[in-house]
Amino acid sequence: MSIKSRIRTVPNFPKEGIMFRDISTLLGDPEGLQLVIHSLVEKYQHRQDIDLIVGIESRGFILGSALAYALKRGFVMIRKPGKLPGKTIAEEYQLEYGKDTLEMHSDAFKPGTRILLADDLIATGGTVMAAIKLIEKLGGVVSSTAFIVDLPDIGGSSKLKNDGYEIFCLTEFEGH
Numbered sequence: 030m031s032i033k034s035r036i037r038t039v040p041n042f043p044k045e046g047i048m049f050r051d052i053s054t055l056l057g058d059p060e061g062l063q064l065v066i067h068s069l070v071e072k073y074q075h076r077q078d079i080d081l082i083v084g085i086e087s088r089g090f091i092l093g094s095a096l097a098y099a100l101k102r103g104f105v106m107i108r109k110p111g112k113l114p115g116k117t118i119a120e121e122y123q124l125e126y127g128k129d130t131l132e133m134h135s136d137a138f139k140p141g142t143r144i145l146l147a148d149d150l151i152a153t154g155g156t157v158m159a160a161i162k163l164i165e166k167l168g169g170v171v172s173s174t175a176f177i178v179d180l181p182d183i184g185g186s187s188k189l190k191n192d193g194y195e196i197f198c199l200t201e202f203e204g205h
Contacts, residue, residue, distance in 0.1 A: 030060070030061075031200070032055060032061065032064055032065060032068070032177065032199050032200050033200040033202075035054055035055040035058050035061040036050055036051065036052055036054060036055050036177075036178065036200070036202075037050075037051040037053070037054040038050060038051070038202075039051050048202070048204055050150060050178050050180070050202055052088065052149050052150070052177055052178065055177070056091060062095075065092070065177060065199060066092075066095045066096060066099060068199055069092070069096050069099075069147075069175055069197075069199070070096065070099045070100060072175070072197055073096070073100060073145060073173070073175070074099075074100060076145075076172070076173070078143045078172045079100070079102065079143055079144070079145045079172050079173070080102065080103075080138075080142045080143045080144070081097075081102055081103050081104070081105060081138055081142050081143070081144055081145070081169075082094075082096055082097035082100070082102050082103070082104050082105070082144075082145050082147055083104075083105045083106075083107060083133075083137075083144050083145070083146050083147070083160070083164060083169075084104065084105075084106060084107065084146075084147045084148065085107045085131070085146070085147070085148040085156060085157070085160050086106065086107060086108045086109055086112070086131075088148065088149035088150075089107070089147050089148035089149060090106060091149075092147045092148065092149060092175070092177065093147035093148075096145070096147060096175070102145075103138075105133065105134070105137045105138060106133070107131050107132070107133045107160050107163060108131070108132055108133070109129075109130070109131065109132070110130045110131075110132055111132075112132070113132055113133070113134055115134045115135070115136070116134065116135045116136070117132040117133060117134055117135055118132065118133055118135050118163060118166055118167065119131065119132045119163075120132075120159040120160075120162045120163045120166070121159070122155045122156065122158065122159035123155055124155060125153070129156075129159075130159075131156070131159045131160060131163060132163075133163045133164075133167070135167070137167060138167060138169055139168070140167065140168025140169070141168060141169075141170065142167075142168075142169045142170070143169075143170050143172045144164050144169045144170065144171050144172060145172055145173050145174075145175060146160055146161065146164065146171055146173070146174045146175070147174075147175045147176075148160075148174075148175075148176055149176065149177050149178065150176055150177060150178040150179075150180065151174075151176045151178070151179050151180065151185040151186050151189070151196070151198065152180045152183045152185050153183055153184065153185045154184065154185025154186070154188045154189055155185070157174060157185065157189065158188070158189075158192075161174075161194065171194055172195070173194075173195040173196075173197060174189060174194055174195065174196050174197070175196075175197045175198075176196070176197070176198045176199070177198070177199050177200065178198065178199070178200055178201065178202060179196075179198035179200070179201040179202075180201065180202055180204075181201055181203070182203055182204055186198065
């Protein structure tokens, strides 16, 4: 059974016309979760240009922390506003229906740290680009980005590639 076959599609969520790709069924399947982490470890285990894993709230925490553990790297969280206790830096970004903000501790890593940025899914790329801007504000270098799902028809993965970022996805779904 594949990673893709373990992902539930929920029609018309969060709004009419959207086919929501729900990875909770994948993560809830012990073999599915192991397949995801094993596949990512296989991809990145020999990379010498990754010092730290950064995950985007909230499903990126699951993926990123498991990957950091397996690769023997540290893990840093990028969160929604007001969730981190220390001094933070922030980046606002556009959503389809408004704006949102991400934050990261201002002392999360030293300049020059090479980062693998992890999240569950790439759609428009807005959240990921905001996370990249946060990393780069601190002087971090994004070595690669890793996702379980790519929605290539929405264009986020193309934007990342066109901006010179490496992207790795375990599966993709057509449509919106």
